[in-house]
Amino acid sequence: MQIKRKYIPLAVNGGIGFGAKLKPKQLAVLSNYLEEDTEIELTTLQQLIVTVPEDELDEVVQKLEEVGLHTYPVGKFVKNLRTCNFCKGELEEGMPVAKELNRRIAGQEVPFTLRPAYTGCPIGCGEPLMNDIGVMKDQETFELYIGGYPKGRDARPGRLLRKNLSPEELFNLVDQIIEIYREHGKKREKFNRFVDRFGYKQIADAISHQ
Known part of the structure; x- marks a missing residue:
């Protein structure tokens, strides 16, 4: 009797960088772990959603990371940071801060999918006001x-919680x-x-600078 393999979803992207870009080598490595008729979903969060065999998950993640791809769980987690294209350079647009913020929060379990966004200037190409955080x-x-x-009809911009913050x-x-x-x-x-x-004011009152 043949044992049916279990597949799980995995979110993949090129990390935080100058735009949402992937390299041919990265796509080639990814294709090694996908069956021929596998569908790949491209999301608005700059992610590719694929399904991989559960028993190969650790190997898949390792091989993808070796070619610079980042992987994240799918479901009730903090999504990777949606970013702008960092049009003026790494330091000026705060890319190191975006990378560190993404490292700290992406993949944390939460009550429901949470979408954070970051933009490197007030033009707001990363649409931070239209995301959860x-x-x-x-x-x-x-x-x-x-x-x-x-x-x-429920669309609305986020409310400013704090400004003039250091990283x-x-x-x-x-x-x-x-x-x-x-x-x-x-x-x-x-x-x-x-x-x-819960209340915007209650959240504002509960947080503190440390």
Whole structure:
């Protein structure tokens, strides 16, 4: 009797860089672990969603990381940071901060899928105000927004929570917000609805600079 293999979804992207770009070598390595008729989903979060055999997951992740691809779990987790294209250079647009923020938060388990976004200047190409947690770099400091939602009649921009933040202050506040959501959010409660129910002011009062 043939044992049926179990497949699980895996999110893949090229990491935080100058735009959402992939290299032919990366795609070639990815194709080694996909069956011929496998469908690949391209999401608005700059991710490819693929399905891989569960018993090969560790090997797949290792081989993808060796060619510079990043992998993330699919489901009720913090998604990878959606970014702009960093049009003026790594340091000026704050790419190191974006990379570190993504490293700290992506993949954390939360009540429902949480979408963070980052933009390197006030033009806002990364659409931070239309995502759950948004970060905007303004000269040498950062602004933090929460509660944005991009769809349908409920669409709205996020509200400014703090401004003039240093990188460490930003990291600390985002960590606190995610922990508040994890502790008080209901199962499958979207973050924008959590902000409405729990209260923007209560979140603002609960976080602190450390």
